[in-house]
Amino acid sequence: MDLGLNGKRALVLGSSQGIGAEIARVLAREGCNVYVGARRLDHIQSLADELSEEFNVDAKAYPIDLSDGISVEKLCEMITHEWKIDILLNNAGGPPPSSSTGVSDEIWESSLQSLLMSTIRLSEAAVKGMRERGWGRILTVASSGVIQPIPNLAVSNTVRSAVVGFTKTLSNEVAKDGITVNMVLPGRIDTERLASIHKASANKQGMTYEEFRDNSRSSIPARRFGTVKEFAEVAVFLMSVCASYITGSVIRVDGGVIQSV
Numbered sequence: 001m002d003l004g005l006n007g008k009r010a011l012v013l014g015s016s017q018g019i020g021a022e023i024a025r026v027l028a029r030e031g032c033n034v035y036v037g038a039r040r041l042d043h044i045q046s047l048a049d050e051l052s053e054e055f056n057v058d059a060k061a062y063p064i065d066l067s068d069g070i071s072v073e074k075l076c077e078m079i080t081h082e083w084k085i086d087i088l089l090n091n092a093g094g095p096p097p098s099s100s101t102g103v104s105d106e107i108w109e110s111s112l113q114s115l116l117m118s119t120i121r122l123s124e125a126a127v128k129g130m131r132e133r134g135w136g137r138i139l140t141v142a143s144s145g146v147i148q149p150i151p152n153l154a155v156s157n158t159v160r161s162a163v164v165g166f167t168k169t170l171s172n173e174v175a176k177d178g179i180t181v182n183m184v185l186p187g188r189i190d191t192e193r194l195a196s197i198h199k200a201s202a203n204k205q206g207m208t209y210e211e212f213r214d215n216s217r218s219s220i221p222a223r224r225f226g227t228v229k230e231f232a233e234v235a236v237f238l239m240s241v242c243a244s245y246i247t248g249s250v251i252r253v254d255g256g257v258i259q260s261v
C-alpha cells in the first residue's frame with residue numbers, strides 16, 4: 001500500500017526515544033521529511049543523522065521543552081512563518097505516577113503545559129498552513145487511561161482527557177479543509193516509560209519488578225507488551241493519505257487491554 005507520504009514534511013515531538021523515535025523512523029522509511037523534537041539535542045541529532053543517512057530524507061533536529069510555554073511559542077512561530085508542516089505528531093513525556101490527591105501545583109502545571117497547552121498551541125499553528133494547502137494530519141499520542149483511568153496515574157488520566165475534548169472539537173472544525181485530527185492510545189508498549197511505571201507500581205505494592213511485569217503481561221489479552229514498531233505502524237497509517245476518512249477518532253493500540261468496547 002502506498003501511504004502517500006513521500007516528500008511530505010512532519011514535525012514529530014517527543015522523538016528522542018521510545019514511541020516518538022519509532023514514529024519518526026517509520027515516517028522517514030516512507031520518504032517523509034522530518035523535524036524531530038525533544039529536550040535532549042544529542043539524541044535527536046543522532047536520530048536525524050541516522051534517518052537522513054538511511055532513508056535519504058531531509059531530517060532535522062529541533063530541541064524543545066514542551067513544558068516551557070515560551071519555547072512552545074517560538075516553535076509555533078517557526079511553524080507559522082518558516083516551516084511547511086503537513087503532519088504534526090503531538091507527543092511528550094508522561095507525568096510522574098501519583099494518586100489524585102497531594103500532587104504539587106508544579107507537577108499539575110508542567111503536565112498541563114507539556115501535554116495540553118502545547119497540543120493546543122502547536123495544533124493551532126499547524127492548522128493555518130494545512131488549511132491553505134488543503135491537506136494535513138494532526139495526531140496526538142495519549143494513553144489508554146483516557147478510556148479506562150489507570151490506577152496511580154492521576155495526572156496523566158486527568159490532563160490527557162482534556163486533550164480528547166480539544167481533539168474532537170478541532171477535528172469537527174477542520175475536516176472540510178482536508179485535515180484529520182486523531183488520537184492514538186498506547187496500552188502497554190515496551191519502552192523506558194513502561195519500565196519506570198512498572199518499577200514505581202512494583203515498589204508501591206511491595207513486589208519485585210519482575211513479578212509485577214509478569215502480572216502486567218498476563219493481564220493483557222495478547223499476553224505480551226506491544227513493540228514500538230507495532231505502535232508506530234498504526235500511527236503512521238493514521239497520518240497517511242490512505243487514512244483520509246478517519247477523523248475525530250481515538251484509536252487503541254493495546255493488545256486488548258482496555259476492558260470496554
Ligand SMILES: NC(=O)c1ccc[n+]([C@@H]2O[C@H](COP(=O)([O-])OP(=O)(O)OC[C@H]3O[C@@H](n4cnc5c(N)ncnc54)[C@H](OP(=O)(O)O)[C@@H]3O)[C@@H](O)[C@H]2O)c1
Nearest residue numbers: 014016017018019038039040066093094143188189191193
Ligand atoms: N509506553 C507505554 O506503554 C505508554 C502507555 C501509555 C501512555 N504512554 C505515553 O505515550 C507517550 C510516549 O511514550 P513512550 O513510552 O515513548 O515514553 P518515553 O520513553 O518516556 O519517551 C518520551 C519522549 O518524550 C520526550 N519528552 C519528555 N518530556 C518532554 C518535554 N517536556 N518536552 C519535550 N519532549 C519531552 C522525551 O525526550 P527528552 O527527555 O529528550 O525530552 C522522550 O523522547 C508518553 O506521554 C507516555 O506517557 C506510553
